[in-house]
Amino acid sequence: EIVLTQSPATLSLSPGERATLSCRASQSVSSYLAWYQQKPGQAPRLLIYDASNRATGIPARFSGSGSGTDFTLTISSLEPEDFAVYYCQQRSNWPPEFTFGPGTKVDIK
């Protein structure tokens, strides 16, 4: 089973600052990695799929990079609505089973 590790667990930043979130896989997942944002009381929302593709309607300040085992989600300039928990997710080769990372909370400094 592929294990995803996210760091840091909590990121305390101010609006306008750059956020860099890391997701590391215990073995290669190629580019099969997605990122989600979840706000309290809400369902997760897809931000990035296949490591670097922004989902429909996602602002350009969100970007994803990486392949293999190391991935990064970058928020170029934090807006007030970006303070939330972010999860990465991978799909195993076959069968299509999925695991999520433990999440990174981005909170207001």
Next chain:
Amino acid sequence: EVQLVESGGGLVQPGGSLRLSCAASGFTFSSYWMSWVRQAPGKGLEWVANIKQDGSEKYYVDSVKGRFTISRDNAKNSLYLQMNSLRAEDTAVYYCARSDGDYVPNWFDPWGQGTLVTVSS
């Protein structure tokens, strides 16, 4: 507008059963893999099960194998999760999600609003 609406959650005793439903609209339901993902209170996300477009393939996380059954009715645009032999550790918000990808499901988008299942005596 693509929409997923779950129902069927509630309080159930350990060892009991519950059936969750997810009504889909705004897209061609029969063209997509579908999944259930859960989130225990204050915890992270856990994929539970998924089902191929025609229902011919189904996959489960190890912790629910033999207890949960995913199914779908493409004529009714509906996804289901039959949960038997429920345990306290199954307590969670259960989300229905469309699975998407180029040839195989790689990510989840969109998600329903979730339905809470509480297993307690």
